[in-house]
Amino acid sequence: MKRLGGRWIDEWDPENAEAWESGGKRxxxxxLWFSIFPQHLGFSIWTLWSVMVLFMGPQYGLSAADKFLLVSTPTLVGALIRIPYTFAPAKFGGRNWTVVSAALLLIPAVLAAIVIHPGTSLGTFVVVAALGGIGGGNFASSMANINAFYPDRSKGWALGLNAGGGNLGVAMVQLVGLLVITLAGANSPRILLYVYIPLLIIAAVCALLFMDNLTTMSRDTKAMREVVKDPQSWVMSLLYTGTFGSFIGYSFAFGLVLQNQFARTPLQAASLTFLGPLVGSLARPVGGWLSDRVGGAKLTFWTFLALTVGTGLTIVASSLRSLPLFVVGFIALFVFSGVGNGSTYKMIPAIFRAKAQSAIDAGAEPAPALLRARRLSGALIGLAGAVGALGGLFINLAFRESFMSAKSGIPAFVAFLIFYGVCFVVTWAVYLRKPAVVTEPEPALAG
Structure with a gap:
């Protein structure tokens, strides 16, 4: 294969402790650090329309259902584009693709600045919002790339930090939106875009100057064919739908739910919406860190139990029309979905590491078996990320239907409660019940 660009590393074995400590870790x-920045901006552009709709007052002529459509569209595109983005680092190099993917984000940002004014048709808004969905793909390529750089004992923390730093982009764009609404009013949405356009250029340049490509990633781009045949892949995709799907879906919907169910103004909604994505993002690396110590499956199990409790609280709060109680319940959903994001992503490399160890115990060569495990882990990270992001679409469609039919979010929350219960049972049945189908590595391997 012909190499594209520079800064290629030909030999990379993070499981070699000596090589790791002598320079590999650095x-x-x-x-990792220069991957977090463009991924952070990717999440900001992906969830941009959850903020833009707060600027779109009566003069835009859009209904609540229209606005839920606008926030649902980039969710769908971001989910679908994660599959090709997963393999882009292997095809073009992690550094090279980070540069390209960061630069591509300029397209939806610039177009949004052009079309955001009263009189623009709903169809035009939907097309531009759909283009913003490419920001969702940055997560898949970044996670697949960083997964290849780290040893299994450190993946929980590294992937959690990478994902958490990216997820913070959701809270940050909402914070910047709050500042714009507070200082310039709800009629100045372009200021938000003028902040992000130069940052995207800086992110692309930093990736060009400071990141590397791994040759070991370019040797196999067919891992997805193996992954989709493995039942564990679909179980993990289901669980990730419950965690990340919740995080991204609630991130898009929080402000609209506050406006429609509790009659909050744009400023009042914006003053609360950033809190959920913020605490959820900060909880993600904590979930990865805890999973390194207690095991991803155990933490995921308790996370889904906590999500059912938090959902029950939002149902009670909605029935009582209690905004403070609702905010507490909704913030809890963000916290535990963030923890679950970290724990489920810890489970993915652990599953393939355990399978590789079984093959080694049966006589397979260690190096090829472990390399294959890393490749399959990267592929499943992409698959689970794509399916999980679709959960965000389902959440927004559920809210849209719920408010259209019942003028309340309660039916949607009841559906979410049932789904979390299913995930709770599946986690126990597949990974914790004795004998488990696949067990995680012993603590020494898991870190």
Whole structure:
């Protein structure tokens, strides 16, 4: 295969402790930090329309259902585009693709600045919002790339930090939106875009200057064919739908739910919406860190129990029309979905590591078996990320239908409650019930 661009590393074995401590760790950490920044901006552009709709007052002529459509559209595109984005680092190099993917985000940002004014048709808004969905793909390529840089004992923390830093982009764009509404009013949405356009250019340049490509990633782009045949892949995709799907879906919907169910103004809604994505993002690396110590499956199990409790609280609060109680319940959903994001992503490499160890115990060569495990982990990260992001679409469609038919979000929350119960049972049945189908590595391997 012909290489594109520079800064290629030909030999990379993070499981080699000596090589790791003598320089590998420093290289991996550098790539991690410069991966977080463009991924952070990717999440901001992906969820941009959850903020833009707060600027779209009566003069835009859009109903609540129209606005839920606008926030649902980039969710769908972001989910679908994650599959090709997962393999882009293997095809073009992690550094090279980070540069390209960061630069591509300029397209939806610039177009949004052009079309955001009263009189623009709903169809035009939907097309531009759909283009913003490419920001959702940055997560898949970034996670697949960083997964290849780190040893299994550190993946929970590294992937959690990478994902958490990216997820913070949701809270940040909502915070910037709050500042714009507070200082310039709800009629100045372009200021928000003028902040992000130069940041996207800076992110692309930093990736160009400071990141690396791994040759080991370019040797196999067919891992997805193996992954889709593995039942574990679909179980993990279901669980990730319950965690990340919740996080991204609630991130898009929180402000609209506050406006429609509790009659909050744009400023009042914006003053609360950033809190959920913020605490959820900060909880993600904590979930990865805890999973490194207690095991991803155990933490995921308790996370889904907590999500059912939090959902029950939002139902009670909605029935009582209690905004403070509702905000507490909704923030709890963000916290535990963030923890679950970290724990489920810890489970993915653990599953393939355990399978690789079984093959080694049966006589397979260690190096190829472990390399295959890393490749399959990267592929499943992409698959689960795509399916999980679709959960965000379902959440917004559920809210749209719920408010259209019942003028309340309660029916949607009841559906979410049932789904979390299913995930709770599946986690126990597949990964914790004795004998488990696939067990996680022993603590020494898991870190």
């Amino acid at each position: 290289v991996a950490n550098r790539n």
